Amino acid sequence: MSIPNQHKISAQHVNVWYGAKKAIDDVSLDFGSDHVTSLIGPSGCGKSTFLRTLNRMNDTIPAAKVEGEITLDGEDIYAPEMDVVQLRARVGMVFQKPNPFPKSIFENVAYGPRIHGLAGNKTQLGEIVERSLRRAGLWDEVKDRLTDSGTALSGGQQQRLCIARAIAVDPEVILMDEPCSALDPIATAKIEELIHELKGRYAIVIVTHNMQQAARVSQRTAFFHLGTLIEYGATSDIFTNPRQERTKDYITGRYG
Numbered sequence: 001m002s003i004p005n006q007h008k009i010s011a012q013h014v015n016v017w018y019g020a021k022k023a024i025d026d027v028s029l030d031f032g033s034d035h036v037t038s039l040i041g042p043s044g045c046g047k048s049t050f051l052r053t054l055n056r057m058n059d060t061i062p063a064a065k066v067e068g069e070i071t072l073d074g075e076d077i078y079a080p081e082m083d084v085v086q087l088r089a090r091v092g093m094v095f096q097k098p099n100p101f102p103k104s105i106f107e108n109v110a111y112g113p114r115i116h117g118l119a120g121n122k123t124q125l126g127e128i129v130e131r132s133l134r135r136a137g138l139w140d141e142v143k144d145r146l147t148d149s150g151t152a153l154s155g156g157q158q159q160r161l162c163i164a165r166a167i168a169v170d171p172e173v174i175l176m177d178e179p180c181s182a183l184d185p186i187a188t189a190k191i192e193e194l195i196h197e198l199k200g201r202y203a204i205v206i207v208t209h210n211m212q213q214a215a216r217v218s219q220r221t222a223f224f225h226l227g228t229l230i231e232y233g234a235t236s237d238i239f240t241n242p243r244q245e246r247t248k249d250y251i252t253g254r255y256g
Helices: 047-053 084-090 105-115 122-135 155-167 185-198 211-217 235-240 245-251
Strands: 007-018 021-032 036-040 064-072 091-094 173-177 203-207 220-225 228-234
Touching (some): 007 047, 007 203, 021 220, 021 228, 047 173, 047 203, 084 091, 105 122, 105 155, 155 173, 155 185, 185 211, 228 245, 235 245
Parallel strands (some): 036 203, 036 220, 091 173, 173 203
Antiparallel strands (some): 220 228
């Protein structure tokens, strides 16, 4: 287990290119395991690109090139010997649009534990599925229809199913890329409540364009602009007393 307040993930001097276009410029940022960090900034400022470097999702884009160092518990995640499948189990991801597999609710959650060999038998697998769905605040709504397709759920339920799927493999970090942008206000409130409940159990990094959401769910906030990290600090300070003029302009709605 990591020591509280220790950096769970540390990014040092990270640059990202898509072909000739530089999307991230010399960003250094540390994430502790005991809090939620929000990445905010205008559209196209590099928030999601940076988030994707933390579990090597940019590897799936042929033109992407990442420079700098990113460590998970002091281990270089871009080292040649790093097992990317294992890394993505440790650093789970929840996307903007809910993307359940076209399988049953049970199989959506059981998939990861099964391929990673986390359950010795059917009973253990059932326990992992139930525990994950309970943690994702979904168990009571779906316990009588675990054989139904995950895609038959409402948008908000699908997103909680995707969170259950991410936590079923017992990750250490959960990355969320605008997890509520496709959801209605009630479903959004449930996801925010869930983030609050998961805090401290996982290091959580959330990209959001909704500043009220950042203020509600996170303890730390990083403000990005044009691929650069402008300011990082306690969420309350960033929103009430930003040190940088550009942060202030963004938060007061002068651009974005």
